[in-house]
Amino acid sequence: MLIGFFLDEYVSSKSGSVGIVAAQSAHFDAPLELKSGAVVPAYDLVYETYGTLNAAKSNAILVCHALSGHHHIAGTYADNPKSLGWWDNLVGPGRPLDTERFFIVGVNNLGGCHGSTGPSSPNPASGKPWGADFPVVTVEDWVQAQARLADYLGIDSWAAVIGGSLGGMQALQWAIDLPRRIRHALVIAAAPKLTAQNIAFNDVARQAILTDPDFHGGHFYQHQTTPKRGLRLARMLGHITYLSDNQMGKKFGRELRNTDGGFSFGYGVEFEIESYLRAQGDKFADVFDANTYLLMTKSLDYFDPAHRHNDDLALALKPALAKFLVISFTTDWRFAPSRSREIVNALLKNDQDVSYAEISSNFGHDSFLLAEPQYHAVLSAYLGRVKL
Protein backbone atom coordinates (compact mmCIF):
# COMPACT_ATOMS: atom_id res chain seq x y z
CA MET A 1 0.00 0.00 0.00
CA LEU A 2 1.00 3.58 -0.65
CA ILE A 3 1.09 4.46 3.04
CA GLY A 4 3.37 1.54 3.75
CA PHE A 5 5.70 2.60 0.99
CA PHE A 6 6.01 6.12 2.27
CA LEU A 7 6.31 5.11 5.88
CA ASP A 8 9.11 2.73 4.98
CA GLU A 9 10.82 5.43 3.01
CA TYR A 10 10.60 8.10 5.65
CA VAL A 11 10.92 6.20 8.87
CA SER A 12 14.26 4.63 8.19
CA SER A 13 15.00 1.40 9.97
CA LYS A 14 18.59 2.58 10.20
CA SER A 15 17.60 5.46 12.45
CA GLY A 16 19.39 5.75 15.73
CA SER A 17 20.20 7.82 18.75
CA VAL A 18 22.65 10.69 18.88
CA GLY A 19 24.29 8.80 21.76
CA ILE A 20 26.19 10.58 24.52
CA VAL A 21 25.69 14.34 24.62
CA ALA A 22 26.76 17.23 26.82
CA ALA A 23 25.20 20.58 27.59
CA GLN A 24 26.98 23.86 26.90
CA SER A 25 26.44 27.33 28.23
CA ALA A 26 26.60 30.76 26.61
CA HIS A 27 26.88 33.98 28.58
CA PHE A 28 25.29 37.19 27.30
CA ASP A 29 26.43 40.51 28.72
CA ALA A 30 24.22 42.83 26.72
CA PRO A 31 21.07 43.65 28.70
CA LEU A 32 17.86 42.21 27.30
CA GLU A 33 14.86 44.49 27.43
CA LEU A 34 11.70 42.46 27.87
CA LYS A 35 8.22 43.12 26.56
CA SER A 36 7.15 44.06 30.09
CA GLY A 37 9.73 46.84 30.12
CA ALA A 38 11.89 45.01 32.65
CA VAL A 39 15.53 44.49 31.80
CA VAL A 40 17.59 41.36 32.39
CA PRO A 41 21.09 42.83 32.78
CA ALA A 42 23.01 39.68 31.80
CA TYR A 43 22.11 36.04 31.45
CA ASP A 44 23.25 32.55 30.61
CA LEU A 45 21.53 30.18 28.23
CA VAL A 46 22.31 26.48 28.37
CA TYR A 47 21.99 24.61 25.14
CA GLU A 48 22.85 21.37 23.39
CA THR A 49 23.69 20.72 19.76
CA TYR A 50 23.55 17.55 17.70
CA GLY A 51 25.01 17.03 14.23
CA THR A 52 27.44 19.36 12.50
CA LEU A 53 26.95 22.94 11.37
CA ASN A 54 27.84 23.02 7.67
CA ALA A 55 30.29 25.53 6.18
CA ALA A 56 27.47 27.72 4.84
CA LYS A 57 25.80 27.56 8.29
CA SER A 58 22.58 26.86 6.49
CA ASN A 59 21.56 23.57 8.11
CA ALA A 60 20.66 24.67 11.63
CA ILE A 61 17.33 23.80 13.22
CA LEU A 62 16.21 25.36 16.47
CA VAL A 63 14.01 23.21 18.71
CA CYS A 64 11.87 25.28 21.08
CA HIS A 65 10.60 23.64 24.22
CA ALA A 66 7.19 23.74 25.82
CA LEU A 67 6.11 24.44 29.38
CA SER A 68 8.26 21.93 31.21
CA GLY A 69 10.90 21.22 28.58
CA HIS A 70 14.52 22.24 28.29
CA HIS A 71 17.64 22.08 26.15
CA HIS A 72 18.24 18.34 26.56
CA ILE A 73 16.30 17.10 23.55
CA ALA A 74 18.16 14.00 22.51
CA GLY A 75 20.72 11.43 23.61
CA THR A 76 21.88 10.72 27.12
CA TYR A 77 24.48 12.15 29.48
CA ALA A 78 27.60 10.05 30.06
CA ASP A 79 27.02 9.89 33.81
CA ASN A 80 23.34 8.99 33.63
CA PRO A 81 22.08 6.37 31.16
CA LYS A 82 18.48 7.17 32.14
CA SER A 83 18.76 10.81 31.05
CA LEU A 84 17.18 10.35 27.62
CA GLY A 85 16.30 13.68 25.95
CA TRP A 86 12.60 14.62 25.87
CA TRP A 87 12.30 14.51 22.08
CA ASP A 88 14.87 11.78 21.47
CA ASN A 89 12.55 9.85 19.15
CA LEU A 90 12.71 12.77 16.72
CA VAL A 91 16.42 13.54 16.69
CA GLY A 92 19.28 11.39 15.43
CA PRO A 93 20.78 9.88 12.32
CA GLY A 94 17.93 8.82 10.03
CA ARG A 95 15.27 10.30 12.31
CA PRO A 96 13.02 13.18 11.20
CA LEU A 97 15.45 15.76 12.60
CA ASP A 98 18.27 13.94 10.85
CA THR A 99 21.61 14.74 12.46
CA GLU A 100 23.41 13.46 9.34
CA ARG A 101 21.96 16.45 7.51
CA PHE A 102 20.98 19.03 10.10
CA PHE A 103 22.62 20.81 13.00
CA ILE A 104 20.07 20.70 15.79
CA VAL A 105 20.07 23.24 18.60
CA GLY A 106 18.08 22.87 21.81
CA VAL A 107 18.04 25.70 24.33
CA ASN A 108 16.65 26.11 27.82
CA ASN A 109 14.64 29.31 27.70
CA LEU A 110 15.28 32.37 29.77
CA GLY A 111 13.32 31.98 32.99
CA GLY A 112 13.81 28.23 32.92
CA CYS A 113 15.11 26.02 35.68
CA HIS A 114 17.54 23.74 33.89
CA GLY A 115 20.62 25.93 33.86
CA SER A 116 19.58 29.04 31.96
CA THR A 117 19.12 32.21 33.96
CA GLY A 118 15.79 32.13 35.73
CA PRO A 119 14.05 32.70 39.04
CA SER A 120 16.30 30.24 40.85
CA SER A 121 19.48 31.98 39.59
CA PRO A 122 21.22 34.57 41.75
CA ASN A 123 20.02 38.13 41.23
CA PRO A 124 23.20 40.19 40.71
CA ALA A 125 21.62 43.07 42.62
CA SER A 126 21.20 41.07 45.83
CA GLY A 127 23.28 37.93 45.42
CA LYS A 128 20.19 35.97 46.42
CA PRO A 129 17.97 33.97 44.04
CA TRP A 130 15.71 36.16 41.92
CA GLY A 131 12.63 34.28 43.07
CA ALA A 132 9.45 36.23 42.46
CA ASP A 133 11.52 39.25 41.36
CA PHE A 134 12.49 37.54 38.15
CA PRO A 135 10.56 39.34 35.42
CA VAL A 136 7.83 37.60 33.46
CA VAL A 137 9.30 36.57 30.13
CA THR A 138 7.09 36.33 27.06
CA VAL A 139 7.30 34.29 23.86
CA GLU A 140 8.55 37.44 22.07
CA ASP A 141 11.33 37.78 24.66
CA TRP A 142 12.35 34.17 24.17
CA VAL A 143 12.64 34.72 20.44
CA GLN A 144 14.95 37.69 21.06
CA ALA A 145 17.07 35.65 23.48
CA GLN A 146 17.19 32.71 21.08
CA ALA A 147 18.25 35.09 18.29
CA ARG A 148 21.21 36.12 20.42
CA LEU A 149 22.13 32.47 20.81
CA ALA A 150 21.91 32.15 17.01
CA ASP A 151 24.30 35.12 16.69
CA TYR A 152 26.62 33.48 19.21
CA LEU A 153 26.62 30.25 17.17
CA GLY A 154 27.12 32.18 13.90
CA ILE A 155 23.73 31.21 12.51
CA ASP A 156 22.19 33.96 10.38
CA SER A 157 19.09 32.05 9.43
CA TRP A 158 17.59 28.84 10.74
CA ALA A 159 16.73 26.21 8.15
CA ALA A 160 13.79 25.58 10.47
CA VAL A 161 12.44 26.44 13.88
CA ILE A 162 10.31 23.67 15.32
CA GLY A 163 8.30 23.28 18.47
CA GLY A 164 5.23 21.66 19.97
CA SER A 165 2.65 23.43 22.13
CA LEU A 166 4.31 26.50 23.68
CA GLY A 167 7.32 25.58 21.51
CA GLY A 168 5.15 25.88 18.39
CA MET A 169 4.14 29.34 19.51
CA GLN A 170 7.82 30.30 19.57
CA ALA A 171 8.24 29.01 16.01
CA LEU A 172 5.27 31.15 14.99
CA GLN A 173 6.71 34.19 16.78
CA TRP A 174 10.07 33.68 15.08
CA ALA A 175 8.38 33.82 11.68
CA ILE A 176 6.63 37.06 12.63
CA ASP A 177 9.44 38.88 14.45
CA LEU A 178 12.54 37.83 12.54
CA PRO A 179 11.24 36.81 9.10
CA ARG A 180 14.66 36.87 7.45
CA ARG A 181 16.17 34.54 10.01
CA ILE A 182 13.82 31.56 9.66
CA ARG A 183 13.15 29.65 6.45
CA HIS A 184 10.68 27.08 7.77
CA ALA A 185 8.39 27.22 10.77
CA LEU A 186 7.12 23.88 12.08
CA VAL A 187 4.23 24.64 14.40
CA ILE A 188 2.95 21.52 16.16
CA ALA A 189 -0.01 21.09 18.52
CA ALA A 190 -0.09 24.84 19.08
CA ALA A 191 -2.64 27.64 19.03
CA PRO A 192 -2.51 31.29 17.99
CA LYS A 193 -3.61 32.27 21.52
CA LEU A 194 -5.11 30.68 24.59
CA THR A 195 -8.84 30.42 25.11
CA ALA A 196 -10.50 31.44 28.36
CA GLN A 197 -10.61 27.73 29.24
CA ASN A 198 -6.86 27.37 28.63
CA ILE A 199 -6.15 30.40 30.82
CA ALA A 200 -8.51 29.06 33.48
CA PHE A 201 -6.55 25.81 33.71
CA ASN A 202 -3.31 27.78 33.96
CA ASP A 203 -4.69 29.97 36.71
CA VAL A 204 -5.83 27.04 38.83
CA ALA A 205 -2.30 25.66 38.46
CA ARG A 206 -0.84 29.01 39.51
CA GLN A 207 -3.21 29.32 42.44
CA ALA A 208 -2.10 25.91 43.66
CA ILE A 209 1.47 27.20 43.78
CA LEU A 210 0.75 30.73 45.01
CA THR A 211 -1.37 29.52 47.93
CA ASP A 212 1.08 26.85 49.07
CA PRO A 213 2.39 28.06 52.48
CA ASP A 214 5.85 26.97 51.37
CA PHE A 215 5.77 29.44 48.45
CA HIS A 216 6.74 32.41 50.63
CA GLY A 217 5.79 34.94 47.99
CA GLY A 218 8.19 33.30 45.55
CA HIS A 219 11.20 33.61 47.88
CA PHE A 220 11.06 30.05 49.15
CA TYR A 221 14.74 29.48 48.37
CA GLN A 222 15.71 31.56 51.40
CA HIS A 223 13.48 29.39 53.55
CA GLN A 224 15.20 26.18 52.45
CA THR A 225 11.91 24.82 51.19
CA THR A 226 9.95 24.45 47.96
CA PRO A 227 6.18 24.68 47.41
CA LYS A 228 6.00 21.03 46.44
CA ARG A 229 2.35 20.57 47.25
CA GLY A 230 1.33 23.41 44.97
CA LEU A 231 3.65 22.43 42.16
CA ARG A 232 2.45 18.84 42.43
CA LEU A 233 -1.19 19.90 42.10
CA ALA A 234 -0.33 22.18 39.20
CA ARG A 235 1.33 19.32 37.38
CA MET A 236 -1.49 16.88 38.12
CA LEU A 237 -3.99 19.32 36.66
CA GLY A 238 -1.80 20.07 33.66
CA HIS A 239 -1.22 16.40 33.05
CA ILE A 240 -4.96 15.71 32.79
CA THR A 241 -5.16 18.23 29.97
CA TYR A 242 -2.29 16.59 28.10
CA LEU A 243 -4.04 13.23 27.80
CA SER A 244 -7.20 12.25 25.98
CA ASP A 245 -10.24 10.93 27.82
CA ASN A 246 -10.16 7.80 25.66
CA GLN A 247 -6.50 7.14 26.35
CA MET A 248 -6.98 7.57 30.11
CA GLY A 249 -9.92 5.22 29.94
CA LYS A 250 -7.91 2.61 28.08
CA LYS A 251 -4.85 2.91 30.26
CA PHE A 252 -6.45 3.21 33.69
CA GLY A 253 -10.19 2.76 33.38
CA ARG A 254 -11.63 2.34 36.86
CA GLU A 255 -8.89 -0.05 37.92
CA LEU A 256 -8.19 -0.09 41.63
CA ARG A 257 -4.74 -0.44 43.12
CA ASN A 258 -6.11 -2.78 45.72
CA THR A 259 -6.29 -6.04 43.81
CA ASP A 260 -9.02 -7.61 45.94
CA GLY A 261 -11.33 -5.23 44.09
CA GLY A 262 -13.10 -3.65 47.03
CA PHE A 263 -13.49 0.05 47.86
CA SER A 264 -11.69 1.27 50.95
CA PHE A 265 -14.33 3.92 51.68
CA GLY A 266 -11.58 6.41 52.43
CA TYR A 267 -9.52 9.12 50.74
CA GLY A 268 -6.22 7.40 50.12
CA VAL A 269 -4.88 6.42 46.74
CA GLU A 270 -7.45 4.03 45.39
CA PHE A 271 -7.96 4.25 41.64
CA GLU A 272 -4.99 3.63 39.36
CA ILE A 273 -5.43 7.03 37.75
CA GLU A 274 -5.00 8.67 41.16
CA SER A 275 -1.83 6.75 41.73
CA TYR A 276 -0.51 7.67 38.29
CA LEU A 277 -1.30 11.36 38.58
CA ARG A 278 0.18 11.62 42.07
CA ALA A 279 3.36 9.89 40.91
CA GLN A 280 3.58 12.31 37.97
CA GLY A 281 3.03 15.24 40.31
CA ASP A 282 5.62 14.04 42.83
CA LYS A 283 8.23 13.40 40.16
CA PHE A 284 7.72 16.85 38.69
CA ALA A 285 7.63 18.71 42.02
CA ASP A 286 11.00 17.20 42.92
CA VAL A 287 12.79 18.66 39.91
CA PHE A 288 10.92 21.70 38.63
CA ASP A 289 11.05 25.25 39.92
CA ALA A 290 7.71 26.70 41.02
CA ASN A 291 8.57 30.23 39.87
CA THR A 292 9.50 28.92 36.43
CA TYR A 293 6.17 27.11 36.28
CA LEU A 294 4.35 30.36 37.06
CA LEU A 295 6.38 32.22 34.46
CA MET A 296 5.84 29.63 31.73
CA THR A 297 2.07 29.52 32.23
CA LYS A 298 1.90 33.32 32.21
CA SER A 299 3.91 33.40 29.01
CA LEU A 300 1.34 31.03 27.49
CA ASP A 301 -1.52 33.24 28.65
CA TYR A 302 0.06 36.39 27.19
CA PHE A 303 0.83 34.85 23.81
CA ASP A 304 -1.44 36.49 21.25
CA PRO A 305 0.39 37.84 18.20
CA ALA A 306 -2.87 39.04 16.63
CA HIS A 307 -3.74 41.27 19.59
CA ARG A 308 -1.93 44.37 18.41
CA HIS A 309 -3.31 43.85 14.90
CA ASN A 310 -6.97 44.25 15.79
CA ASP A 311 -7.15 40.52 16.51
CA ASP A 312 -6.43 39.86 12.83
CA LEU A 313 -4.07 36.88 12.83
CA ALA A 314 -3.52 37.10 9.07
CA LEU A 315 -2.32 40.68 9.51
CA ALA A 316 0.00 39.57 12.31
CA LEU A 317 1.46 36.81 10.13
CA LYS A 318 1.85 38.99 7.05
CA PRO A 319 5.54 39.83 7.63
CA ALA A 320 6.45 36.12 7.75
CA LEU A 321 8.64 34.88 4.90
CA ALA A 322 9.01 31.32 6.18
CA LYS A 323 7.23 28.32 4.76
CA PHE A 324 5.00 26.68 7.36
CA LEU A 325 4.19 23.15 8.37
CA VAL A 326 1.33 23.07 10.85
CA ILE A 327 0.47 19.80 12.58
CA SER A 328 -2.33 18.94 14.98
CA PHE A 329 -3.59 15.77 16.63
CA THR A 330 -7.18 14.58 16.49
CA THR A 331 -7.58 13.89 20.23
CA ASP A 332 -5.73 16.99 21.45
CA TRP A 333 -8.32 18.99 23.36
CA ARG A 334 -5.88 21.38 25.01
CA PHE A 335 -4.94 22.82 21.61
CA ALA A 336 -7.46 21.13 19.34
CA PRO A 337 -7.05 20.81 15.55
CA SER A 338 -9.44 23.75 15.11
CA ARG A 339 -6.85 25.97 16.82
CA SER A 340 -4.20 24.90 14.33
CA ARG A 341 -6.69 25.57 11.55
CA GLU A 342 -6.89 29.18 12.73
CA ILE A 343 -3.18 29.50 12.02
CA VAL A 344 -3.52 27.68 8.69
CA ASN A 345 -6.46 29.81 7.57
CA ALA A 346 -4.63 33.02 8.41
CA LEU A 347 -1.66 31.87 6.31
CA LEU A 348 -3.98 30.86 3.47
CA LYS A 349 -5.59 34.28 3.58
CA ASN A 350 -2.14 35.78 3.06
CA ASP A 351 -1.28 33.32 0.28
CA GLN A 352 1.71 32.12 2.33
CA ASP A 353 3.29 28.71 1.89
CA VAL A 354 1.72 26.27 4.33
CA SER A 355 1.04 22.57 4.63
CA TYR A 356 -1.22 21.18 7.31
CA ALA A 357 -1.42 17.63 8.61
CA GLU A 358 -4.03 16.47 11.11
CA ILE A 359 -2.62 13.34 12.69
CA SER A 360 -4.94 10.61 13.96
CA SER A 361 -3.69 9.85 17.42
CA ASN A 362 -5.26 8.64 20.61
CA PHE A 363 -2.82 10.39 22.93
CA GLY A 364 -4.18 13.90 23.24
CA HIS A 365 -1.87 16.90 23.49
CA ASP A 366 1.06 14.67 24.44
CA SER A 367 0.92 13.13 20.96
CA PHE A 368 3.47 15.66 19.77
CA LEU A 369 6.07 13.95 21.96
CA LEU A 370 5.32 10.48 20.64
CA ALA A 371 6.47 8.62 17.55
CA GLU A 372 3.15 8.18 15.70
CA PRO A 373 4.33 6.83 12.31
CA GLN A 374 2.31 9.23 10.12
CA TYR A 375 3.46 12.19 12.25
CA HIS A 376 7.13 11.34 11.96
CA ALA A 377 6.77 10.45 8.28
CA VAL A 378 5.24 13.88 7.59
CA LEU A 379 8.06 15.61 9.46
CA SER A 380 10.68 13.55 7.60
CA ALA A 381 9.07 14.20 4.22
CA TYR A 382 8.81 17.92 4.91
CA LEU A 383 12.31 18.35 6.32
CA GLY A 384 13.71 16.16 3.54
CA ARG A 385 12.74 18.91 1.08
CA VAL A 386 14.21 21.77 3.09
CA LYS A 387 16.97 23.30 0.99
CA LEU A 388 20.25 23.87 2.78
Add this chain to the structure above:
Amino acid sequence: MSQMLDRPDFGVIAGWVKRGERVLDLGCGDGALLKLLIETRGVRGYGVDIDDANVLAAIANGINVIQSNLDAGLAGFVDGAFDHVVLSRTLQTVRHTQEVLGAMLRVGREAVVSFPNFGYWKNRAAVLNGRMPVSEDLPYQWYDTPNVRFFTMLDFEDLCARMNILVRERQVLDEQGRLVTEEHNFLGSLAVYRITRS
Protein backbone atom coordinates in the same frame (compact mmCIF):
# COMPACT_ATOMS: atom_id res chain seq x y z
CA MET B 1 5.49 13.71 -18.41
CA SER B 2 4.44 10.43 -16.98
CA GLN B 3 1.73 12.14 -14.90
CA MET B 4 0.03 13.30 -18.08
CA LEU B 5 0.08 9.80 -19.49
CA ASP B 6 -1.36 8.37 -16.28
CA ARG B 7 -3.94 11.08 -15.99
CA PRO B 8 -5.15 12.31 -19.38
CA ASP B 9 -7.37 14.96 -17.76
CA PHE B 10 -4.22 16.64 -16.39
CA GLY B 11 -3.22 17.63 -19.92
CA VAL B 12 -6.62 19.22 -20.53
CA ILE B 13 -6.55 21.05 -17.18
CA ALA B 14 -2.99 22.27 -17.72
CA GLY B 15 -4.07 23.65 -21.08
CA TRP B 16 -6.66 25.87 -19.36
CA VAL B 17 -4.33 27.25 -16.72
CA LYS B 18 -2.29 30.30 -17.60
CA ARG B 19 1.18 31.11 -16.39
CA GLY B 20 1.43 32.42 -12.85
CA GLU B 21 -2.17 31.73 -11.92
CA ARG B 22 -3.33 30.82 -8.45
CA VAL B 23 -4.69 27.28 -8.32
CA LEU B 24 -6.51 25.27 -5.66
CA ASP B 25 -6.60 21.51 -6.24
CA LEU B 26 -9.31 19.75 -4.26
CA GLY B 27 -8.68 16.06 -3.68
CA CYS B 28 -5.12 16.67 -4.80
CA GLY B 29 -3.88 13.12 -4.16
CA ASP B 30 -0.09 13.04 -4.21
CA GLY B 31 0.01 16.56 -5.64
CA ALA B 32 1.05 15.41 -9.13
CA LEU B 33 -1.23 17.88 -10.94
CA LEU B 34 -0.11 20.86 -8.87
CA LYS B 35 3.50 19.80 -9.29
CA LEU B 36 2.96 19.65 -13.05
CA LEU B 37 1.30 23.08 -13.05
CA ILE B 38 4.04 24.58 -10.88
CA GLU B 39 6.76 23.16 -13.12
CA THR B 40 5.15 23.93 -16.48
CA ARG B 41 2.99 26.98 -15.70
CA GLY B 42 4.67 28.55 -12.70
CA VAL B 43 1.40 28.60 -10.76
CA ARG B 44 1.06 29.16 -7.03
CA GLY B 45 -1.35 27.03 -5.15
CA TYR B 46 -2.53 24.58 -2.57
CA GLY B 47 -3.87 21.07 -2.56
CA VAL B 48 -6.56 19.79 -0.23
CA ASP B 49 -6.84 16.11 0.66
CA ILE B 50 -8.22 14.13 3.57
CA ASP B 51 -6.21 10.94 3.14
CA ASP B 52 -3.07 10.41 5.26
CA ALA B 53 -1.08 8.69 2.51
CA ASN B 54 -1.96 11.42 0.00
CA VAL B 55 -1.05 14.23 2.39
CA LEU B 56 2.28 12.56 3.09
CA ALA B 57 2.95 12.02 -0.63
CA ALA B 58 2.02 15.62 -1.47
CA ILE B 59 4.35 16.95 1.23
CA ALA B 60 7.10 14.70 -0.15
CA ASN B 61 6.36 16.23 -3.57
CA GLY B 62 6.92 19.70 -2.11
CA ILE B 63 3.29 20.73 -2.56
CA ASN B 64 1.42 22.98 -0.13
CA VAL B 65 -1.25 20.59 1.07
CA ILE B 66 -4.01 21.09 3.62
CA GLN B 67 -5.37 17.95 5.25
CA SER B 68 -9.08 18.43 5.36
CA ASN B 69 -12.37 17.27 3.99
CA LEU B 70 -13.68 19.42 1.16
CA ASP B 71 -16.27 21.30 3.17
CA ALA B 72 -13.93 22.45 5.94
CA GLY B 73 -11.08 22.83 3.46
CA LEU B 74 -12.98 25.36 1.40
CA ALA B 75 -14.25 27.26 4.43
CA GLY B 76 -10.69 28.38 5.12
CA PHE B 77 -10.31 30.21 1.82
CA VAL B 78 -11.45 33.76 1.17
CA ASP B 79 -13.73 34.69 -1.75
CA GLY B 80 -12.04 34.91 -5.12
CA ALA B 81 -8.68 33.71 -3.80
CA PHE B 82 -7.96 31.58 -6.86
CA ASP B 83 -7.98 31.82 -10.62
CA HIS B 84 -8.76 28.14 -10.92
CA VAL B 85 -10.20 25.65 -8.47
CA VAL B 86 -9.69 22.09 -9.67
CA LEU B 87 -11.75 19.08 -8.68
CA SER B 88 -10.29 16.18 -10.59
CA ARG B 89 -12.24 12.89 -10.57
CA THR B 90 -13.68 13.70 -7.16
CA LEU B 91 -17.14 15.25 -7.67
CA GLN B 92 -18.71 11.79 -7.85
CA THR B 93 -17.33 11.01 -4.37
CA VAL B 94 -18.83 14.11 -2.76
CA ARG B 95 -22.20 13.93 -1.05
CA HIS B 96 -22.95 17.67 -0.99
CA THR B 97 -22.56 18.23 -4.71
CA GLN B 98 -24.22 21.63 -4.99
CA GLU B 99 -22.51 23.04 -1.91
CA VAL B 100 -19.09 22.00 -3.18
CA LEU B 101 -19.69 23.44 -6.66
CA GLY B 102 -20.98 26.65 -5.08
CA ALA B 103 -17.99 26.91 -2.74
CA MET B 104 -15.55 26.28 -5.60
CA LEU B 105 -17.01 29.20 -7.50
CA ARG B 106 -16.94 31.31 -4.35
CA VAL B 107 -13.20 30.90 -3.78
CA GLY B 108 -12.29 30.68 -7.46
CA ARG B 109 -12.95 32.76 -10.57
CA GLU B 110 -13.27 29.56 -12.55
CA ALA B 111 -13.63 25.90 -11.62
CA VAL B 112 -12.34 22.88 -13.49
CA VAL B 113 -14.23 19.69 -12.82
CA SER B 114 -13.45 16.27 -14.24
CA PHE B 115 -15.55 13.20 -13.59
CA PRO B 116 -16.21 9.73 -15.01
CA ASN B 117 -19.15 9.86 -17.38
CA PHE B 118 -21.68 7.23 -16.41
CA GLY B 119 -23.28 7.79 -19.83
CA TYR B 120 -20.23 6.27 -21.58
CA TRP B 121 -21.46 3.47 -23.84
CA LYS B 122 -19.51 0.74 -22.06
CA ASN B 123 -21.08 1.80 -18.75
CA ARG B 124 -24.52 1.72 -20.35
CA ALA B 125 -23.74 -1.69 -21.83
CA ALA B 126 -22.64 -3.00 -18.46
CA VAL B 127 -25.91 -1.95 -16.86
CA LEU B 128 -27.88 -3.38 -19.80
CA ASN B 129 -26.05 -6.64 -19.16
CA GLY B 130 -27.17 -6.47 -15.58
CA ARG B 131 -23.88 -5.36 -14.04
CA MET B 132 -22.58 -2.12 -12.52
CA PRO B 133 -19.83 -0.72 -14.76
CA VAL B 134 -16.14 -1.24 -14.04
CA SER B 135 -13.77 0.51 -16.42
CA GLU B 136 -10.58 2.54 -16.77
CA ASP B 137 -12.31 5.59 -15.29
CA LEU B 138 -14.58 3.65 -12.93
CA PRO B 139 -12.08 1.18 -11.57
CA TYR B 140 -14.04 0.06 -8.51
CA GLN B 141 -16.40 -2.72 -7.61
CA TRP B 142 -19.79 -1.58 -6.35
CA TYR B 143 -18.94 -2.65 -2.80
CA ASP B 144 -15.65 -0.79 -2.49
CA THR B 145 -16.26 2.31 -4.59
CA PRO B 146 -15.72 5.73 -3.05
CA ASN B 147 -18.27 7.07 -5.53
CA VAL B 148 -21.58 8.11 -4.05
CA ARG B 149 -23.04 10.12 -6.97
CA PHE B 150 -23.72 8.55 -10.34
CA PHE B 151 -24.32 11.02 -13.16
CA THR B 152 -23.78 11.59 -16.85
CA MET B 153 -22.57 14.63 -18.74
CA LEU B 154 -26.17 15.59 -19.51
CA ASP B 155 -27.05 15.35 -15.82
CA PHE B 156 -24.11 17.55 -14.89
CA GLU B 157 -25.01 20.16 -17.49
CA ASP B 158 -28.59 20.20 -16.20
CA LEU B 159 -27.36 20.89 -12.69
CA CYS B 160 -25.09 23.68 -13.94
CA ALA B 161 -28.05 25.31 -15.66
CA ARG B 162 -30.14 25.01 -12.51
CA MET B 163 -27.35 26.57 -10.43
CA ASN B 164 -26.74 29.40 -12.92
CA ILE B 165 -23.32 28.00 -13.67
CA LEU B 166 -21.93 28.68 -17.12
CA VAL B 167 -20.03 25.95 -18.96
CA ARG B 168 -17.13 27.82 -20.57
CA GLU B 169 -15.58 24.81 -22.26
CA ARG B 170 -15.53 21.05 -22.06
CA GLN B 171 -13.15 18.36 -23.22
CA VAL B 172 -14.19 14.75 -23.31
CA LEU B 173 -11.82 11.78 -23.34
CA ASP B 174 -12.23 8.12 -24.11
CA GLU B 175 -10.76 5.31 -22.05
CA GLN B 176 -7.42 5.68 -23.82
CA GLY B 177 -7.30 9.38 -23.02
CA ARG B 178 -7.99 10.43 -26.64
CA LEU B 179 -10.16 13.43 -27.35
CA VAL B 180 -13.76 12.60 -28.22
CA THR B 181 -15.13 14.89 -30.94
CA GLU B 182 -18.71 13.66 -31.38
CA GLU B 183 -21.49 11.95 -29.39
CA HIS B 184 -19.70 13.04 -26.22
CA ASN B 185 -22.13 11.62 -23.68
CA PHE B 186 -22.00 8.25 -25.48
CA LEU B 187 -18.34 8.00 -26.46
CA GLY B 188 -16.78 9.92 -23.59
CA SER B 189 -15.43 8.05 -20.56
CA LEU B 190 -14.01 11.07 -18.73
CA ALA B 191 -15.42 14.59 -18.97
CA VAL B 192 -13.51 17.75 -18.09
CA TYR B 193 -15.45 21.01 -17.67
CA ARG B 194 -14.45 24.63 -17.25
CA ILE B 195 -17.25 26.37 -15.40
CA THR B 196 -17.86 29.82 -14.02
CA ARG B 197 -20.64 31.90 -12.49
CA SER B 198 -22.90 33.19 -15.22
